[in-house]
Amino acid sequence: MKKSVFLGALTVAGIVAGGASAATLDEVKARGKLNCGVTTGVPGFAEPDAQGVWQGFDVAVCRAVAAAVLGDGNAVEFVPTTGKTRFTALASGEIDLLARNTTWTLSRDVDLKFEFIGVNYYDGQGFMVPKELGVASAKDLDGATVCIQTGTTTELNLADFFRANGITYEPVPIETGAEAVQQFIAGACDVYTTDASALAAQRANFEDPSAYVLLPEIISKEPLAPLVRHGDNEWADIARWTLNSLIAAEELGVTSVNLEELSAGTENPEINRLLGTEGDLGAMLGLDKDWAKRAIGVAGNYGEIFEKNIGASTPIGLARGLNAQWTDGGLIYAPPFR
Structure with missing residues (x-):
């Protein structure tokens, strides 16, 4: 078993070495949609509903990135991948982002030439x-x-x-x-x-x-994290800070309910920077001032996404545990928006 995994790693590494692109943002904008790799179906994390619309905790990351970049959380082509096909799909350029209960490890980060943008679920x-x-x-x-x-x-x-x-x-x-x-x-x-x-x-x-x-x-330890290809720092930054925007929004009390009200301006400078009413962090990412506001507006902040899809009130019934905010004794933490 280990031998086949190793050989698969070599194959993916070869693809990355020969085909990494440094213009993913331009490609996504030109295409008008984000190609996002997900599972073939895990309830609460990523699966199509009765109407064939993809829903779930990981799906929300894809939609948030699409909203930040394209202004539309529905501008996503979901590509189901298996444990074997996911890395080849990302390395070859078939997908722009992999948000599929994938564990962040040294060999995947370094040898396979991927960039993990931050943990969205601490698992085991x-x-x-x-x-x-x-x-x-x-x-x-x-x-x-x-x-x-x-x-x-x-x-x-x-x-x-x-x-x-x-x-x-x-x-x-x-x-x-x-x-x-x-x-x-x-x-x-x-x-x-x-x-x-x-x-x-x-x-x-x-x-x-x-x-x-x-x-x-x-x-x-299974720190599950979305990932992109090495070699395109601009795209990695966009994906990373979109995830961070969802996490920071929960800590700062920005929700789907009060988003519009707070985006008019508050007494909290970090909320203002996050929502684009003070400074222009979006320009650093090649985006406009409202990028994070759009990302949060798709399905709410990190906590809202968690509770809606996999939280204690759902059939899956997962407690926050390690996935609580750092202020509540968990490991979920966003660097400052400044």
Whole structure:
């Protein structure tokens, strides 16, 4: 398994070396839409609704960038990608931005020549099993069959965990989250492992979610972050600061409800700089003064996006935890807008 991941990395690195573009902003403007890579479908994070319109926590990042650059959060072409195809799609220029529950690692950042623009969800790898299996800990899974998505950090973490605990497993390779769910429910594997957030999201759609349990172990750090290609700093800055604008808006109390009122000017200089009523930070990015206002206006600030798509009041029911603002004991933090 590790060999195939390594060879895939070499292939992507070769594509990047030969085809990185330094004019993504111009290309997106000329095209009139943002090509954004997403998953093939994870509830709450990225999936089409009944009308075929993409919705979700990661989707909101794509729409915010499109609004900042093009003035329209709907000017996005969503490109579904798998664990194997996502990096080739970005490296080749098929997509301009990848917002797809992708873990920020050294090799992806440096060897594959990608630029991670900031963490939008702090996660960790977990395990889900049928309740009837009677297992209370991942350390009790010796000899289990495990559904595992290929070409992912999940695949490598799993091998490390079982080796460190002196237990064995039989991998059941799958390509997509949907395939993993089908195989798991059908009994083709005893265990399904991936990011804990994705496990919670997919279990929420099961016919009987209570028949499955998430084991207590979290065996890895999975800082999930959108990413772009190396070699185009201007585009990376736009994507990075668009995400930061959503995070800063929550900290500063800028919401979808009061956005118009606050954009008329406030006593808080940082709100004014964020919303373009003081200074001109947009010009530094090659954008106009209202870029961040448009980004926030698509679906609200970071907290609003979280609660609407994956928060405690949704079927997925994720607590903020590490994804709370730094002022509330979490890790979510935007550098100053000045």
